[in-house]
Amino acid sequence: MAGDLPAERELYGLEVKWDGIRALIHLDGGMRVSGRHGAEYTRRYPEISSYGLRDVIIDGEVVALDRRGLPSFERLQRRMHLTDPEPRMLELYPVTYMPFDLLYLDGRALFDLPYRDRRALLDELDIGAPPYFPGDSDLLSATHEQGLEGVVAKRLDSPYRPGVRTPWWVKVKNLSTREVVVGGWKPGKRRRAGGIGSLLMGVFTERGLTYVGHVGTGFTEATLDELFAMLRPLEIARSPFVNPVPWRNHWVRPDLVGEVAYTMVTDEIRLRHPVWRGLRPDKIPAEVLL
Numbered sequence: 001m002a003g004d005l006p007a008e009r010e011l012y013g014l015e016v017k018w019d020g021i022r023a024l025i026h027l028d029g030g031m032r033v034s035g036r037h038g039a040e041y042t043r044r045y046p047e048i049s050s051y052g053l054r055d056v057i058i059d060g061e062v063v064a065l066d067r068r069g070l071p072s073f074e075r076l077q078r079r080m081h082l083t084d085p086e087p088r089m090l091e092l093y094p095v096t097y098m099p100f101d102l103l104y105l106d107g108r109a110l111f112d113l114p115y116r117d118r119r120a121l122l123d124e125l126d127i128g129a130p131p132y133f134p135g136d137s138d139l140l141s142a143t144h145e146q147g148l149e150g151v152v153a154k155r156l157d158s159p160y161r162p163g164v165r166t167p168w169w170v171k172v173k174n175l176s177t178r179e180v181v182v183g184g185w186k187p188g189k190r191r192r193a194g195g196i197g198s199l200l201m202g203v204f205t206e207r208g209l210t211y212v213g214h215v216g217t218g219f220t221e222a223t224l225d226e227l228f229a230m231l232r233p234l235e236i237a238r239s240p241f242v243n244p245v246p247w248r249n250h251w252v253r254p255d256l257v258g259e260v261a262y263t264m265v266t267d268e269i270r271l272r273h274p275v276w277r278g279l280r281p282d283k284i285p286a287e288v289l290l
Contacts, residue, residue, distance in 0.1 A: 012135030019071040020063035057104035099129040144174040208242040218276035257283040
């Protein structure tokens with residue numbers, strides 16, 4: 001579950017939150033790699049090693065690192081849908097496995113062992129598992145400085161419960177904020193049908209208003225109604241963005257500025273995990289620069 005750092009931080013360990021895909025390694029005479037819900041990943045990620053182990057199940061994250069050594073979900077997306085990647089794709093977009101938990105060892109299920117004990121056994125395997133840190137450390141600040149997504153706080157005495165969201169593991173994300181120009185809106189579905197589903201965001205570059213993503217969270221129903229009333233009179237026939245925008249949208253004159261929180265900016269200049277914080281009537285669109 002997502003949240004803030006726990007108050008009783010001495011009861012927790014902190015791990016780096018890797019921006020990747022969860023995967024289990026099953027080593028029982030052969031090797032099988034599966035997704036969290038059982039999807040078959042073995043041929044998809046041939047770089048993952050068996051570590052020379054037997055009778056082991058490991059939990060971890062598949063990540064693709066960029067030139068700076070930071071996880072890049074963009075790079076991982078080039079691989080995640082390839083069930084049998086060609087050698088060139090393996091060379092261009094290699095993946096790395098980050099083990100962080102041990103579920104089974106030498107015929108014994110470890111689900112009910114405390115997290116600290118499972119991690120101790122994992123470290124004894126010496127397979128390059130990234131370390132965890134005391135809950136009162138400054139790991140969250142360190143990940144923010146390094147451009148990482150955040151941390152996962154795990155209770156030291158917590159068991160492992162597969163497929164269940166528990167309060168024992170808390171994802172704590174680093175968030176930055178910035179102003180964006182509203183250039184349109186995507187129609188809503190289900191309970192938002194007939195209104196705004198998400199806002200299309202832009203910033204000004206030397207080319208003009210550049211699309212940087214859409215934001216669909218952080219709104220109350222009242223806020224969406226207010227925005228709908230403000231944007232309808234601003235509708236125009238063509239996109240105000242200089243770069244392509246997917247989907248069929250309602251375009252608006254780029255007069256309104258808002259503020260969003262987000263985790264990071266991708267190489268394609270997209271805001272990851274944006275959350276709407278509100279309008280910024282004190283800002284004019286021309287001030288919203290990349």
